[in-house]
Amino acid sequence: MVFYYKQGELPKKRHTVFTKDGKLVREEVFGINGFSGRYSLLYHLNPPTRIVRLEEWKDNSIQEWKSSGYRHHKLSTSKLRESNDAFLDRITLLFNEDTFISYVKTSEGESKVFYRNADFDEIYYVHEGEILFKSLFGEINVSQGDYLVVPRGSTYTFVFKKYSELLVVEGKQVELPKNYRNEYGQLVEGSFYYNRDIRLPTLRTYDEKGNYRLVIKTSNGFQFVELDTHPFDVVGWDGYLYPFALSVYDLEPITGKLHQPPTMYTTFTASNFVVCTFVPRLFDYHPQAVPISYYHNNVDADEMIFYSSGQFMSRRGISKGDITLHRGGHIHGPQPGAVELSLNKRGTYNDEVAVMVETQKRLKVSLYAKEIDDPSYPLSWYNY
Ligand SMILES: [Fe+2]
Structure with missing residues (x-):
């Protein structure tokens, strides 16, 4: 779990009428593990359900190297090609039903699509580079030695400020270790890091219309959809479920x-x-x-x-x-x-x-x- 946090404008009470410039603001409950798990309440300028067009489905089943035998392996990522996209073209090296471990090399530039992983939380480890992570929760700058943890279902994208290399670990129920937390969620003395080391997103709201492509990833493929309003239209949110960064140098x-x-x-x-x-x-x-x-x-x-x-x-x-x-x-x-x-x-x-x-x-x-x-x-x- 991560502690309570809030950004931007919120109504005094949840589930009540909230207007901005005379327009109704749309509330979304974003949660994992049903209605008893961690969640955040997000307030959108537009209904988050709006999809203009359902585009293609692209299969992304990972092929197993079945004749590899049962042995130790050493893999050299220096021999990997660059990926065309950090989300759509990450190179999965090791996998099972619980996790996909992939590697991405990417040049400077801004992603052209918005991403959402439906099945897995994502842990990005920045081996090299400088990246602006942009999401509906806000933005976080990450660089060499940073972990970036993105809860499944989050909508986000990347701006690569320079050539970057990322190790990507996908999994379910990514949490801070339970033995580090007291009953209030504070990280106890003697744990590997403290709450203060966790870097949180700074909200930036995009009140824009246009053509936006969102890709929803499942464990075996990608579903593309088209939107006509910017997906980062959140004016405020609060709760316990959101992306964060943690530097290995703060451990x-x-x-x-x-x-x-x-x-x-x-x-x-x-x-x-x-x-x-x-x-x-x-x-x-x-x-x-x-x-x-x-x-x-x-x-x-x-x-x-x-x-x-x-x-x-x-x-x-x-x-x-x-x-x-x-x-x-x-x-x-x-x-x-x-x-x-x-x-x-x-x-x-x-x-x-x-x-x-x-x-x-x-x-x-x-x-x-x-x-x-x-x-x-x-x-x-x-x-x-
Ligand atoms: Fe070992």
Whole structure:
């Protein structure tokens, strides 16, 4: 959950007549999980139900790389092509029924369409770039190291101020971890970040008429519709459901005398997966500590890591922008020589930034991933 927030003009009471310049303002209850989940009340200049034309349906079923075997993978996003659009042409690399993990490279420019993801909340991690996120809730500037969390059903678009690269994680029930929140929703002492670190949208209202294209995404395709009023016609809203940003550089890792598990770095929880962030921190400081990860075999989980910046102590042959997928049932951990190297680093500063998605169900590898896969990676603990 995110705390109560309001922007713009609101009527004194919900569900009552609200006029602006003599015109009736239209109220929308925007909510998830029925009428007992999180929601916001939005006040539109025009009825939000107006659609001029239902345009085409475009299939977007992701093709699985069925002969990839069951093994660890290393994917190099540096080999991916640029996307034509950050929403319509994101490249899905790993997926299952709970999540789609995709990558986008895009040049400077403004999106020509408005977006709405009907099925999944979206977590964008900005690996590189500067972006103005525009939505019916308002605008947020994001740049390198920012997460942008967009609740499913939100209408939004992007202005890319420069070349940008984004990791996109789609999932249901993306929330701030429950153990960070007290019964009032405030983030408790000792949690990974504080309410103040969460950056909220600033409302900007567009009272405009014209031709606008909106695309509604489901898990297997896109429905295009045409509108004749600007979708960001909201003059005010309040509630608990809205997009927000959080910088990985505002995260507050708790470092240990001995090695801490990834759970210490949980940033968001979601339905059947968690997102953790490895951020700059001090290495473990016990005089005999092994300051990097031990070998591990989390049988019930698949683990994707995106390596964003800094020095990745436990890995060899990993570049910025690479993705690894470590499979439950196969053992993984520090690569040869990494433990020995780490022993001189006790108590020193480590500048790595990496995003981890750990899923409870197996991830499928897409045919796009096949094109950027390093088939020698499973043997990298032997051949080095
Ligand atoms: Fe791991």
